[in-house]
Amino acid sequence: MNNFEFLRFVNIGQYLPLDSYLHRLDPRARILAYGLIIVAVTFTPRPHGLVVGLLLMVGLLRLGRIPLHYAFRSVLPPLPFLLILAVMQIFLAVHPADAVPFMTIGPVSIFSAGLLSAGMLLLRFTVLILAIGLASFTLSTSEMIHGLEALLAPLTRIGIPTHDFVMVVQVTVRFIPFLAQAAERIAKAQASRGAEWGVRKGNLWQRARQVAPLMVPLFLTSLRRAETMALAMDARGYGSPVRRTSLITMQFLWRDGLVVCLAVLLAAAMLFLGR
Amino acid sequence: MWSFPENPRIRRNLFYYNHTTVNLKIFGCVKITKPMASPFIDIRNLVFRHPIRGKESILALQNVNLAIEEGEYVAIIGANGSGKTTLARHLNALLLPERGSVRVDGLDTRDPQNHPKIRSTVGMVFQTPEDQIVASILEEDVAFGPENLGLPNPEIRRRVEDALEITGMSELRQRPPHLLSAGQMQRAALAGVLAMRPRCVIFDETTAMLDPGGRRMVRELIGRLHRDGLTVIVISHFMREAVAADRIIVLEHGQVAIDSTPSTVFSHPGDLPKLGLDLPQAARLAEKIQGVLPGLSKPLLRSGDLLAALSNLPRPERIRAPGNTPIRAPGTVTPLIEMDGLYHTYMLGTPLAHAALRNASFHSSEGAIHGLIGPTGSGKSTLLQHMNGLLLPQVGRVRVGPYDLNHPKVDLKAVRRFAGLVFQHPEYQLFEQYVGDEIAYAARLKGEKAGLREIVRSAMRMVGLDFETYKDRLTFTLSGGERRKVALAGMLAMQPEILLLDEPTAGLDPLSRRETLGYLKNLNCTGKTLVLVSHHMEDVAELSSSVSVLNKGATVLEGAAVHVFEQVDLLQSLGMEAPLAAQAAAVLRSKGWPLNGGILKPDDLVDQLAQLQESGRE
Numbered sequence: 001m002n003n004f005e006f007l008r009f010v011n012i013g014q015y016l017p018l019d020s021y022l023h024r025l026d027p028r029a030r031i032l033a034y035g036l037i038i039v040a041v042t043f044t045p046r047p048h049g050l051v052v053g054l055l056l057m058v059g060l061l062r063l064g065r066i067p068l069h070y071a072f073r074s075v076l077p078p079l080p081f082l083l084i085l086a087v088m089q090i091f092l093a094v095h096p097a098d099a100v101p102f103m104t105i106g107p108v109s110i111f112s113a114g115l116l117s118a119g120m121l122l123l124r125f126t127v128l129i130l131a132i133g134l135a136s137f138t139l140s141t142s143e144m145i146h147g148l149e150a151l152l153a154p155l156t157r158i159g160i161p162t163h164d165f166v167m168v169v170q171v172t173v174r175f176i177p178f179l180a181q182a183a184e185r186i187a188k189a190q191a192s193r194g195a196e197w198g199v200r201k202g203n204l205w206q207r208a209r210q211v212a213p214l215m216v217p218l219f220l221t222s223l224r225r226a227e228t229m230a231l232a233m234d235a236r237g238y239g240s241p242v243r244r245t246s247l248i249t250m251q252f253l254w255r256d257g258l259v260v261c262l263a264v265l266l267a268a269a270m271l272f273l274g275r
Numbered sequence: 276m277w278s279f280p281e282n283p284r285i286r287r288n289l290f291y292y293n294h295t296t297v298n299l300k301i302f303g304c305v306k307i308t309k310p311m312a313s314p315f316i317d318i319r320n321l322v323f324r325h326p327i328r329g330k331e332s333i334l335a336l337q338n339v340n341l342a343i344e345e346g347e348y349v350a351i352i353g354a355n356g357s358g359k360t361t362l363a364r365h366l367n368a369l370l371l372p373e374r375g376s377v378r379v380d381g382l383d384t385r386d387p388q389n390h391p392k393i394r395s396t397v398g399m400v401f402q403t404p405e406d407q408i409v410a411s412i413l414e415e416d417v418a419f420g421p422e423n424l425g426l427p428n429p430e431i432r433r434r435v436e437d438a439l440e441i442t443g444m445s446e447l448r449q450r451p452p453h454l455l456s457a458g459q460m461q462r463a464a465l466a467g468v469l470a471m472r473p474r475c476v477i478f479d480e481t482t483a484m485l486d487p488g489g490r491r492m493v494r495e496l497i498g499r500l501h502r503d504g505l506t507v508i509v510i511s512h513f514m515r516e517a518v519a520a521d522r523i524i525v526l527e528h529g530q531v532a533i534d535s536t537p538s539t540v541f542s543h544p545g546d547l548p549k550l551g552l553d554l555p556q557a558a559r560l561a562e563k564i565q566g567v568l569p570g571l572s573k574p575l576l577r578s579g580d581l582l583a584a585l586s587n588l589p590r591p592e593r594i595r596a597p598g599n600t601p602i603r604a605p606g607t608v609t610p611l612i613e614m615d616g617l618y619h620t621y622m623l624g625t626p627l628a629h630a631a632l633r634n635a636s637f638h639s640s641e642g643a644i645h646g647l648i649g650p651t652g653s654g655k656s657t658l659l660q661h662m663n664g665l666l667l668p669q670v671g672r673v674r675v676g677p678y679d680l681n682h683p684k685v686d687l688k689a690v691r692r693f694a695g696l697v698f699q700h701p702e703y704q705l706f707e708q709y710v711g712d713e714i715a716y717a718a719r720l721k722g723e724k725a726g727l728r729e730i731v732r733s734a735m736r737m738v739g740l741d742f743e744t745y746k747d748r749l750t751f752t753l754s755g756g757e758r759r760k761v762a763l764a765g766m767l768a769m770q771p772e773i774l775l776l777d778e779p780t781a782g783l784d785p786l787s788r789r790e791t792l793g794y795l796k797n798l799n800c801t802g803k804t805l806v807l808v809s810h811h812m813e814d815v816a817e818l819s820s821s822v823s824v825l826n827k828g829a830t831v832l833e834g835a836a837v838h839v840f841e842q843v844d845l846l847q848s849l850g851m852e853a854p855l856a857a858q859a860a861a862v863l864r865s866k867g868w869p870l871n872g873g874i875l876k877p878d879d880l881v882d883q884l885a886q887l888q889e890s891g892r893e
Contacts, residue, residue, distance in 0.1 A: 015411070015451070070625060140451075141411035174411065177453055185703040188665050192696040193717035193769055194688060217706045220751060224702065225406055231369055232407035233419075235399045236467060240391035242425035247418035247435060249428060 016137045022064040027147030029256035033263035034135040040267035049270035050123045057130040089118040141173045314342035320375035335361040336529040348501045350517035351510045353526035354551020354784045359510045367397040398468035402480040404460035414448040420471035438470040457651045458489030475506035486810045488850025514555035518576040553785030557581045560877045567885045610638040617671035631657040633828040644805040646815035649825030650850040664690040695771030699778040701758035711746035717769035734768040756787040773804045816854035816875040837873040856880045
């Protein structure tokens, strides 16, 4: 197994250029729909909503032709942290004063409310990660940029520089693969000179300690790259006072409207189901 | 005094015609406000100092005066750090003069109001292609410039079409840039510049990271732009690219040392080393051949001219074919590095999986210098990383010295110490603050204490860095060439048996390149085995005794360097190139000269020619 492919485990932020119904929708419709679903998943107070969310995600991943195992893999890296949080939830959840303990181990009582909230926490984060993953698998950077730009355009009128904001997003997204690649190169260079990278052993602490020497060169190289990119953008007339125009023209069709309406309904259902 | 200037572009092709009409459309007027006498680019008394770099500001340009006319083809050359890039960045207002002035088409760069106009007039292609690409889809990246100019949508579309067409990238318009090869990415960057319809394009070491095929493509594109009437300014460390220009400006310590035609610049070879330069290889070879064949007269600077002159050379009547000179066969002993049937797929198990190696093999004998060549993306780096255990074989067998990398319990740290790898980009390899610590890194991790100082000192000596001067320098203030030396020294301090070198000379000026090759030769003489990955066939030909050629992840040729480089046509079809001496030999052979095989370096060819002359005289 190759220990240097950092990108391989980071599949969030990775666009998959597939041809599916989802991929063909107007980017604005997708951004709105994903946004609504993510908000609903974040705020739904009951498990019913989360279950609907999970089913919806599975359905949408299918519709987007994204392999389910690939999508679910992105849940794995944060899982240890989520489990720790969930365990804390079990003990710390607020319960009614007259509640009967679900079970008691020595001095510690576990209440069903605690179990429920731990389960919801796990489920909520899983669905959220899937939703963010789905958004990145099906929305190319350029679609996201142009979609956001169009959606935020009205804000320009009240003096908010949306173009610059969108540019910041675009460059940030461009930099994610850069960073992973640079980290890989630096780690390989350090390994080549006897550092512990990629040797088939090492506990969690040792691995965490390896990250520190990576940081300084990573920063320096990223800064240098950012500088070159800024120069290249300047050289191509970015920041000129003329209002920017766009190569892409988007078409908002009736089906896009329909999708947005559907998303509103589903989000409402998630938020208010079981009440 | 102020009048309608004679437009030299009228006779030129459609591309240009479009440009003029576009100008009329955007700016709503015909440009008649240009004084006739003023040159297209006018630099007067330019002084520029780089802001703080290691506590002192560095004078980068002093008192530069230059005039460049529209339609000229100019090359700017000079040693690393002589101010070439700084000068170029003044031409499109990326840097502003500290003193003096720069005018582009009559517009002063110091006035920010002029910047949009200046930047659409003078476009610039940078060295590292991936840093200039902003959007995540090629087509949209090409549109970035026109979008910034605020052009209407149909006009943007038209310009994007044209630019993709000229650079031959139309097919790939929907690709995300990080899936393009280096050569394609560089063409994409050029398309992005051309879409702004500039009147001048600056190429800032655009070909440094490209394979011979990519370089040839860029050369052809530059020639085409020049013929179309654009002003072309090329910054390069390849003398071969410089002699293609009509005018060469040589910079030395931020000043213009020479400003003349190629033949004048290279007429005093003795002055070149002082300027960090070298004769173009064609000139060097021509000079040597002239020593034995006086029939080849006048100075020849360009490879094409030399080959043409050779093919026109009258064949002497009375020559006898000499006896075959035996070719040294590479050692048939057990190789030191042995790789067979190697496959490697990146991102295995994801929808983005792509195969980098498909049935690659590699064999290198002990004490040899083995060249590894192939077009960009052919899997050279991947193969190299298998040799020190950074990558482990997915399918296939790898043995490096005593280490079997297929064995699950192989000591990877020992393998990496046995075979030291120096990567192509030195900036990713320096992680300490001071040069001394940087070089000591590996030795210190190994647990060395008492002998550390001596190890560092001798490693630095091997690459020509003075211990006392450099040990306390900050690594990030080093120049590109120095960084490479430090990276190499850092690896030598680990005292490996095998040195794996990925493009050790990319981006170096001709003089530093020669120096580096010298160090590598010396290291080989001390008994180290070298594996050299390079796009520079002359370097490979000069150093290596054996060569492997990779294409699309498979080894297509492997053997003695003389045999591999004889396959002139095969190499050409792979986007590689045989060294010039081998090409010259092939031309002469096709004209009936009885030359033997085994011609790699200029001296091989000259020796054989001399022998032929001798035998003719007898």
